[in-house]
Amino acid sequence: MTTDRLANSLSDAAAEALEMSAFMVPTRNLGDEQRAMPLDVAVVVDISGPRRGRMALAVSRGILAELAANMLGDDVPLPLDQQRDALGEMLNIICGAFLPNLEDDDGTYSISSPRPATFEEESAEGAIVVHFGVEDGRAALSLRLE
Amino acid sequence: MGIKVLVVDDSSVMRSIIIKTLRLSGLELESVLTAGNGREALLVLENNPVDLALVDINMPVMNGEELLDAVRAEPALEGLKMIVVSSDHTDARMERLAAKGVPIVHKPFNPATLKETIVKLTGAEIHDDGPTGELSF
Numbered sequence: 001m002t003t004d005r006l007a008n009s010l011s012d013a014a015a016e017a018l019e020m021s022a023f024m025v026p027t028r029n030l031g032d033e034q035r036a037m038p039l040d041v042a043v044v045v046d047i048s049g050p051r052r053g054r055m056a057l058a059v060s061r062g063i064l065a066e067l068a069a070n071m072l073g074d075d076v077p078l079p080l081d082q083q084r085d086a087l088g089e090m091l092n093i094i095c096g097a098f099l100p101n102l103e104d105d106d107g108t109y110s111i112s113s114p115r116p117a118t119f120e121e122e123s124a125e126g127a128i129v130v131h132f133g134v135e136d137g138r139a140a141l142s143l144r145l146e
Numbered sequence: 147m148g149i150k151v152l153v154v155d156d157s158s159v160m161r162s163i164i165i166k167t168l169r170l171s172g173l174e175l176e177s178v179l180t181a182g183n184g185r186e187a188l189l190v191l192e193n194n195p196v197d198l199a200l201v202d203i204n205m206p207v208m209n210g211e212e213l214l215d216a217v218r219a220e221p222a223l224e225g226l227k228m229i230v231v232s233s234d235h236t237d238a239r240m241e242r243l244a245a246k247g248v249p250i251v252h253k254p255f256n257p258a259t260l261k262e263t264i265v266k267l268t269g270a271e272i273h274d275d276g277p278t279g280e281l282s283f
Contacts, residue, residue, distance in 0.1 A: 093253045110204060
């Protein structure tokens with residue numbers, strides 16, 4: 001599968017997961033303000049199976065609280081560790097939805113538990129990176145396959 | 147009378163999401179219990195009669211497939227209905243689960259999808275109110 005097709009599959013998986021699990025509709029067209037926003041919080045999972053790799057998800061802090069609240073259905077603000085857990089679960093969902101798009105899909109994949117990450121490292125050279133505008137913030141997804 | 151549900155997932159966030167989705171689905175629920183893995187689920191089931199278990203696959207200690215096998219091997223749990231709720235969409239896993247005759251709900255899912263699968267499996271009634279009781283393991 002080409003890099004463009006992988007990026008599109010990543011984007012589709014992220015859009016479906018964000019919309020269904022957090023009631024947020026991402027867009028690939030980011031405004032200038034969104035592009036300038038830092039990706040403050042990131043999580044990563046390891047992928048093992050027919051292909052091995054890592055997938056990471058990062059968001060600007062402004063949308064993290066809303067994403068977590070929408071996922072968990074809580075009206076009260078959640079502590080940062082629960083917000084990060086929600087982000088990790090969102091990544092888990094996106095990764096699970098994406099994996100069947102890999103050509104080598106005749107085996108069973110495992111996804112590790114999400115853990116905190118530094119998105120600069122995860123999105124360094126060799127990774128496929130997709131950026132989204134989400135509400136008034138920004139999110140990004142990276143995939144690195146061995 | 148509503149149904150008694152056990153939610154088995156190692157992620158506390160996902161357990162909360164599933165419970166929220168159950169509430170939104172309009173199903174009549176008598177109680178919702180939770181467990182963090184298959185082993186904990188079996189302990190819950192020892193002392194709590196449950197109609198339906200919603201089970202994740204990738205879990206530590208005892209995963210969802212192992213739990214399915216353990217439940218099937220226990221005559222006392224013969225009436226327990228099970229649905230796999232998993233982010234794993236890969237063909238090999240789905241084929242194994244299909245061979246066990248277990249319905250699968252893929253994450254992400256919405257209340258309508260979950261409700262449809264539960265009603266089809268259990269014949270559960272639809273109700274506008276939330277659960278009347280909720281316990282945690």
